[in-house]
Amino acid sequence: MRSSKPIVTSSGFLISFCVVILISLTRASTAQAPNYVGDDCHNKTPQALTDSYKANLNQLLSWLSTDAATSKGYNHTSFGTSTNAVYGLYDCRGDDAGYFCQFCVSTATREVLQRCPNQLSAVIWYDFCIFRYSNKNFFGKVTTSPWWSAGRAQASDPAEGKKAESFMRSLIGKAMENTTELGARGEFDLGGGRERYALVQCSRDLNSEGCKQCLETMVDRISQCCEQKQGWQVLAPSCMIKYDNYMFYQSTSSLNNAPNHTTTAKKGITKSKALIISISVLVAVVIISFSVYFWRKKNRKDEMPLERTPVFDDISQKESSLNTDLPTIPLFVIQQSTHNFSEKAKLGQGGFGPVYKGTMPDGEEIAVKRLSQTSGQGLEEFKNEVIFIAKLQHRNLVRLLGCCIEENEKLLVYEYMQNSSLDCHLFNEESRRKLNWKQRLHIINGIAKGILYLHEDSRLKVIHRDLKASNVLLDSEMNPKISDFGLARTFDGAQNQEATRRVMGTYGYMAPEYAMGGLFSVKSDVFSFGVLLLEIICGKRISGFYLSDHGQSLLIYTWNLWREGKCLELMDPMLEDSNVDKGGVLKCIHIGLLCVQEDASDRPTMSTVVVMLASDTMTFPKPNRPAFSVGKMFLGDSSSTSKNSKDPSVNEVTMSLITPR
Structure with missing residues (x-):
């Protein structure tokens, strides 16, 4: 029970404070958002821009948007020379706070390409800022038209x-x-x-x-x-x-x-009135930030007419220079949505740091990754997530909504997955009973399409390097979404493989050439997919399979069953009572064995895997024996991020350092 005495003694102050809040709400809700005012591109005919001009324009947009995060509200620059030069500037109002300016400029650099496509010059106005670019040097010249x-x-x-x-x-x-x-x-x-x-x-x-x-x-x-x-x-x-x-x-x-x-009377403002004005301004700033965030979110588009390359300085030197395609969400918004990172909101704990569930003021549920203050490893993951996932858009990839770098906090905000991660369903006896074959096949197909997008269809060609059950999230309709790009790497379409001295990933899912020699390629992800596919069929973890009654690794056990013509014995007993397409199960086991072959060159590409999954008539090649050392090498694994997770809608990367034998 609350005591009534404090309420009585402070009622006058509370009433005054509430009045101030109402006044601030009324004024700030209509005033402080980067509202679009106009542009000079109406009725302009699109022009044929050269590739070099487009490239210079992309660099200009990226540079200016990134610069707005750390500048004092104004800057100008140019890229290119001669006929392909492009000049640009942004200028925020003098009363514009730092993150308002950043919101306004990043919005302008995105929308100017949408509102003024294929133009050599453009001007766009907002309440808080102006942005303009041109193929002619306009710096220092008075321009009063158009108006x-x-x-x-x-x-x-x-x-x-x-x-x-x-x-x-x-x-x-x-x-x-x-x-x-x-x-x-x-x-x-x-x-x-x-x-x-x-x-x-x-x-x-x-x-x-x-x-x-x-x-x-x-x-x-x-x-x-x-x-x-x-x-x-x-x-x-x-x-x-x-x-x-x-x-x-x-x-x-x-x-x-x-x-x-x-008037003279107004000059004699009392201290009480000054206090009320100060509080009003403070509350207004809070409401303004909410308005900015929701306006930004409402008007955000998934794709750009021109692709931009992110400018990414070292975080320790310039923390705000992250990625111009990714909105920045104010810290206090995230704090309020997670009840100031309360234990009740905590979903799990990983190498990156804790993950929290939050609810935004508009009712949208989010998952927030919070970088551990002591995790140097997590800093690299954070940087990778921002570089990669902000550039990737696919129905089978988790969506990154924004990030926050404020007051020594580094936060990533994702869409919340109502059905948690795949491992929570697949390796829990009660949940697995509800996971029928149709759902499992739907999940397998979705994961395959997500990896194919990363390898061949995305703006960045990406190797995930940590594909596993805990990094596959499930939405309300059980659609799979690949998450956690902390270990991801880009690759040139012409290169076959790359080497690294730091072998990092999760035991059991790593391809032998990566675990033993540090060599990774798209075929490394194919291997991980094969392991995951076999786990989905049998309903058991690869990490614990060796210690079960079978006495051998999941891959070798599956290989022996295939040679003996007994593949259906691998099928999860939970599926036996349901209407299972046994031919489909056999096909998936065959594909899984093809994916986990020891020689990377023998494994199919993900485009071939997707075709095989969709075909009922295609003749598959015979698989070769999986890597014999995989089962023994990964015997000691018992890691699963979901073990420490209440409901990990966004899982953490399980980071391991392996010394090649």
Whole structure:
């Protein structure tokens, strides 16, 4: 029971605080999101861009978006030379906090290609920022055309337009004095207790005179578009002005450059009112961050008209430079969704760190990987996840929703898988009873298609290197999704295999050439798939199979059954009472044996595997004996991330260091 006394003694403060929150909600919910305003690409005919110009444009977009995460709100650069050069800049409003700027710029660099496809030059405006690029060097040049205006609610005072124009001109003078920001903002009393707020901002590639010229041109246009409006903004590529009846900008001492038009009474603000204003701003920032996240999520597209290469600096040197295709979610949003990483929300623990279940304010369930502060190994996994999975889109791959790097936290946010991981169903006696052959075959096919996408169809050609039952997640309809790209590597389509001195992965699933000699290739994943396929058929772990009544490894046991014509003895006894397609089971065992052959060159590619799984008439080659050492070598494995997991919707990589014999 709660004591009523504290509530009575603090009721006045609580009421005041609630009022402040309501006011902040009303103002911030409509003001602080990177709302699209306009662009200059309407009715433009698409142009034939050269490959070199596209490549330079991609580099420009990636560089500027990445730079916005760590800059002070403005930067410009160029890529290429001669006829294929591309120039670009972003400029965030002077009151724009760091992550607002990052959200706005990353949104702009993505959407400019969608709204202005195949254009040599483009400008796109948002409430918080402007982004532009061109094949001509426009840095330092005043550009006032094309221009946009937007207005709302009719002004009740006919003279308001003239008063707003006068106040704007006073702000221009302040902007000229503020050479670092080239902007100013402030409020004035329209009369009758009505406050009005205004902002002027120039692109920071201009000098003071150029800024003044641009802003005065915008003010001159007020009479053409906005004089009778209560709230409006006028924008050009080189500057913008905005006016409204609520505080749409962030008011801080460092940004308060506007002239003081308040009355003497208003100058005498009490400490109590100052405290309330401070709390209002704090709550507004919280609501703003929510608005930014959900707007970003709503407008996110899976694919880009032009492919971009991520700029990835070393995390220890530049933690915010991760991947321009991946949204950044504010830390406090994740903390609230997971009840501040409470034990009740914890799903599991792995080499990367703990995994938590969370629920976003819109009701969406998520899984959050939290990098352990002491895990150097996890740092590499984190970097790999961001590089790879953010670039991959397939129905059989888990979806990475975003990441967070704030206050020494490194977090990855995934879609939540309602049916946990495959090992939770496959190696649990009660759950396995519900896993009929039709479902198992559906899972096998989905995994195969996911690996095929990684090897042959994705933007990045990827070797997963840690395919196992705990890294296959199941959604609400039992569709499989491959997860955990902490060990993944890209490969050149022309290369056959690559070597590594650090052999890392999970016992039992590693191909012999990788475990013994550090050689890995797409055929390494084929081997892991074969092991997983046989596990799905028999319902037993490869790691514990040797210690069971069979007295030999799963692979050798399956091989001996195949030679004796007794393959159906491998089938999970749980399937015997169901309507099983025994021909389909035999076919899958045959494919599994082909995948785990000792010589990598004998194993089929994943494209062949997918065809074999779909065919009822195809003649398969005879498999050769699996690697004889696999069973003995992996005898000691008892690792399974699911053992430490309540409901691991996103599993951790099981990391092992093996010394080749």
